[in-house]
Amino acid sequence: MNQLIPIYIKSMLIILAISVITISLIVKKNNRIRKLQILLHKLKRSFYNLDEQAKLIVKTDLELNKAQEELDKRLHGLEALQKTSRLISTTLDENEIFHRLNQSLMTDLDYEKNLILVYGENKIFYSRVSSGFSEEDVHFIISNIEKDVNLINALINGNTFSSANAPKQRIESITHLFDVEHFVLTPILTQNGFIGIVFVGNRSNAPGITEGDEELISILANQIGQSIENARLFEQVFLSHQSLETKVLDRTKQLESALEEVKNISKTKSEFVSAVSHELRTPLTSIKGYASILMAGKLGEIPDKVKKRLEKINMHSDNLVKLINELLDISRIESGRVEMHLEKTNMLNLIENVQDLLTPQFKNKGVNWVTEADESIPELLIDSSQVERVFINLISNAVKFTPTDGSITVRAKKENEDIQFDISDTGIGISKEDIKRLFDEFYRVDNNINQNVKGTGLGLAVAKKIVEAHGGKIWISSEEGNGTTFHFTIPIQPTNKTES
């Protein structure tokens, strides 16, 4: 028995030890389970949090999608609008505008149905752009829209309607009329008011219409209005221009015909003057001859009274011969019958000759002659006797209007391709009105000097013809009371005109 006790105790101790180990293992396991439970709980909470975040993401994504959709639509719309605007603003042909719009609306703006109606001259709508509608549809729409006075009035007032914003009743009537679900209907306005409508629409399954579409189509309609207005204005201007051109052509023809007539008259006049002058010169020569014979006493002594009368006949005959000669000169130059004897001439010598010739006149009147000529001026190819006449005419004329102790200056200088001659006096000057007519044949300035001094009124006309026959120009600058200057030019290189 005593031997069994230690064995029992041992066994009990072993059992106790095993129990302690088991219990400690269980506690450890429970701790791990508890830890795992905590971890699981944490995971669940994270999972829950992640799911909650996912919900937030979805809501944000939803908003972003909506915003992006609208933004995309607007961007696309703006691009399309820019392209369409550029297309229609680069033509001034109304038909071309609509042709381009037809293509652009179809391809760029992406609406399933498009319709542009524009008033004709009879205030009836005509379809200018149509896609997604049959001819019958368009006819039906036009006949119904014209009946809807309220709608037309609203459009006239610039109102735009869209399925996004219009009153429910209006949306229903427009969707029914155009057979669409979503739409924009906007007026085309010009400075002259309402001229048509732009309609775009989509069926139920296509993307809806937003305020962005409404804005886009309104801008497009404005652009269309402006382009149509420009095209119509251009057409008006073009037509006016054409009409003006026709008028100018007609008038030019009339003027040409009148000019031809004037030329013919002038030619007839020249021929008449030439013929008459010739006819007058023969009897005048006889008159002058007989007067000279009588004056010389070859037919017997004549009383002083008769002699004086004969001297007057002789003097008047001389004047008449001079007049006739000048008329003949003008007539010859005008008709081109005058023969120019062109030769190289030293102009300074020519001026000196003229001075010699006119010295008596200068002395009689007590007027000074001044020459200011550039000595380097070249020789000119001219008919020297004719050009001398120009100098004589102009200088004699100057002497006539220059008071005693006055002076006359003759200048010669190179001006570009010409030699310019100026004859300046210190006389009474000429009014602007007279200057305009001074080169007219038989025109004489109405002043005291002319009333007392006889003249033909042909001297300046002859001078002008001679200068022009040499390819030059003649003109006058004068101020009343401050003298007058006659200017004329002769080209250094002879022109065709001179050579002919």
Next chain:
Amino acid sequence: MALDISIGFSQDEVPEKAAQIAALDAKKNLNSDGLNFAFVFSTVDYDPSVTLPVIYNTLQGMPILGCSTAGLVQSTSIKTSGIAILTVHSNDIQCGTGHIENINTFNPYQAGSMLANNCIEKYGRHGRAIFLFFIDGLLAGNQQFTKGIQDILGTVFPTVGIGSSDDFTYKDSFQIYQNRILRNSATGLILGGHLNVGIGNRHGWRPLGKPRIIDKVEGNIIKSISGYRASYLYEEYLGDEALDLQTSKGDKMSILYPLGIFVEGNKEYLLRNALSIGDDGSIVCQGDVPEKAEVHLMIGNKETCKHAAFEAAQEAKNNLLGKQPKAILVFISFARLKLFGRTAFQEIEEIKKVFAPDVPIFGMYSNGEICPFQSNERFKKALFQNCSIVVLAIS
């Protein structure tokens, strides 16, 4: 290998004229001998009873397959109205066409088998490169239908199916087979011979939030998810906006946030658009949904979709194993057309980045795409998908 491709397109307002222009353009480069066949895609605003006879006569009786669509994909643009025709000519490829009508009078598996048999009957024993079929996009049971096809034709080559679409009204889609306009039907085409096809398929959506389990489902209607009525998933994430899912406004939302079903062994989630919410809180999906599957709310945007288009094109190119493509066929879910709207062409621009600029791109917007998923399991199981883009590079 000589493979001539010709494309015709028209959106003339007169349907007969549009059909003729498109058909004449599409046969310009074709030879008279050898194999010719044509794909015809038309938007529903062109009455096929008017256009198809013109197309059929112009193409002089060559095999024609096609369907209605919400939009036409071309190298240079996306058109939501028009008729597009692609003709193919080659002396080195074989094709067999077939069709099946009144699908809903058969069980989907049986209907798929019948279509496959119809096609193979005319095709014979040539090597097969791809089976392409067009099916009424509103029909249910597409997964079974595809299984029926693959059990007949095999799974060593890809099977790709395209659901016909309409103008988003879900009422008026049709299929085209020769000079016939069909509804509630499917048409198929086996292609083989010296033909290489590279396939790429992506969608671009990513899972969001915690996973849930589909408790109860009836075909394409999810009754409950993780112990709640199914619609509670949307309510939780979208709040009041979820109410829009019950109206037409919800179209866009269901596209932005489709349901994503985890498919074992695949990298991508299988997407299902929520077509509507039932009075009992059930979600009606576009396509069948497996019970007890893990489901997520998915999130995507234009950028992720564009990247997906690029990846799909890249995958198609890689699958061609260095061969130069002669044409790119693109089938895009019409949900993506709705998502991109006016900027839909951006996806095509992504595809164009991958291929040579002169390779023509031709395609359509579909209502459901059936395609091997990311080619992970090669071609064993073509899955019915929503919101995806399928790129076929043909060489």
